[in-house]
Amino acid sequence: MPATNHTFTLGIEEEFAIVDPETRELRSHIQEILEGGKVLLKEQIKPEMHQSVVELGTEICSSISHAREHVIELRSKLASLAGKGGLRIASAGTHPFSHWRDQLITEGERYKEIVRDMQQLARANLIFGLHVHVGIPSRESAIHVMNQARYFLPHIYALSANSPFWIGRDTGLKGYRLKVFERFPRTGIPDAFESLSEYEDFCKLLVKTGCIDNPKKIWWDIRLHPFFDTLEVRVCDAQSRVDDTLAIAALIQAVIAKLYKLLRHNTTFRVYRRRLLDENRWRASRYGIEGKLIDFGREAEVETRSLLNELMAFVSTEVEELGSKREMEHIERIMREGTGADRQLAVFHRTNDMKAVVDQIVAETYEGLTLPEADAGAAAQ
Template sequence: MVSLAEDFTIGVEEEYQIINPVTRELCSRQQQILQIAEKVLGEEVQPEVYLSQIEIGTPVCKTLAEVRAEIVRLRQEVIAAAAKDGNQIAAAGTHSFSSWSEQEITPKERYQGLMRDYQQLTREQMIFGCHVHVGISDPQLALCVMNRARVWLAPLLALAASSPFWMGMDTGYASYRTEIWGRWPISGPPLIFESLAEYQALAEALIATGSVEEATKIYWDARLSERYPTVEFRVTDVCMTVDEAVMVAGLVRALARTCYEQAKIDEPFPAARHEVIRAAHWRAARYGLDTELIDVEAMRAVPAQELLEKFLAFVRPSLEEYGDWDEISSLVQQTMQHGNGATRQREVYKRTERLEDVVDFIVAQTAKGIT
């Protein structure tokens, strides 16, 4: 097995919806599906906050080809386990119409603790994300990567946005999951830290003040993992298709590598104010790829395609070094041409005016390319 301490390895976690194929609503069959899936996947499949959610985590991967193969394998097995239980699996940042009030919290201490501490925020946590871990063994350099990567998180969010509907309504957002998640007290874009000691002191202060129970509950969009020697990127909705998940993983790894190399030679980077970064994230969540995004470095609004081309140019040397440029640049162009998950869901609803059809579309997209 690849060492967790090896630099620039990749691990991907995806949170899925469990769908009743008749009503298309979320259904609380996590424990039954876990019993089936664990026989094949072991700890690669896990519970999540709600009993209508299930999470997978890939093994540590060295290449994007490995990432693709593992996501395909894990989706296949979870979909098969759900089918044996008479249900389906869907990958999107929110469910189109199910109500949070009808969901059951998973009876596990971690999630019950979240319920005790955060109350209504936990009750409404009916959202589904994708987390990408990039191995960086030196924690000081990992922190430098986090500092430098923060200005590029918004275009990642716009590319992967897949949560336009909430409680039966079109929210007007491409990633309404981002807005639900952003209400949590220690969430959203990370700050800039001058040193690892400063980062650790803040974490200790948040724990000492009772703001968080432990450092794993600091939920920034990029953070230093407490469990692994990685930078964990948590900014995007779960991707509907395998292709999109591979695209996000490839971009994240290339971003981390680019920032790492620049940090080693102490190359200057834009130390944008937190307010501007937050505004950039809000705009990416609101509009996705449909209009202008904020170029944080230039401090101006630019067409989404222009910012994505700038992002690709920034990470191109790293993508080329890994042999990933052709695949990732092509997947980004496809997403720009055909729309992110949010755009494609809205197109289905515009045609049929049935949110059940949107759920069917997401189920089909989740299984696309895995057979």
């Protein structure tokens, strides 16, 4: 492939919950973390609107193994910083029971404005996502890859579902985070665009008519990043284990590599309308990998697991090329043992105790981290 170095590079952003190991509630602790993080994490750590949320973003990574090192390093540093305050980090799409009303909002004109604009929708938006950036050198091509990649978002989401609880209730859904977020405008699966200019005209019109001040306020499940030449897949719930994050990032990377290759061979995955893709998105949110999704080519319902196996076969060449076989094996483990949501629900059914669910999320979040003994011991408690 005549690709520049930038092609298919990875960037991974994860949003973490800061929790109190005694109460298991969220703790509004970002100020202290930022204070300590200036030295340790530099510009790779960012506050979010709620002070109990921390975002970590890797550098641009040339390969999945490079990304893995980074994610482990960042998570480990964050865990140490939280440990200093006697706190823990936890990664899942929602906190099982903490209420958004009890969270402090980060100071700053930007967040004030969002709250003024979005009101309760903003204050209640206490959710945690995994965002994966994949480099594509040409924005023209990237729009067409985005159009095609929309098809796979529900499949990828099904694997990542990790938010069955909301404000202390079992919602009956595997991924409730999407339901919280989709109250915002400009969310969900985007329409397909004819061309880069159609997309850019859309952005310009929204800015001109005061809907947004810049295209970063487009929060679709997938987007062409406004500044970087990357496609950003934003649909996934935050993943508890490092292995889960990397497996999903690797799958996203391979799908994008595959679709880019199709374009260069003058073919394209079929582009379906949002109203059809939304049916699968709903099923993924409701059932995770336990349900059926629609195969629109065959016009039939098919077990999600079977479609995921097909998807992995579809991208197997790219997986080889990108060196992410280990990550694909972990996807098979998720399919065998369950998604984060399935694991949360299993603990809840076994213990009937939401606090035990938090403990499990914390334990999974620390899996594979490299911590000084003191911190590691504390996490294991």
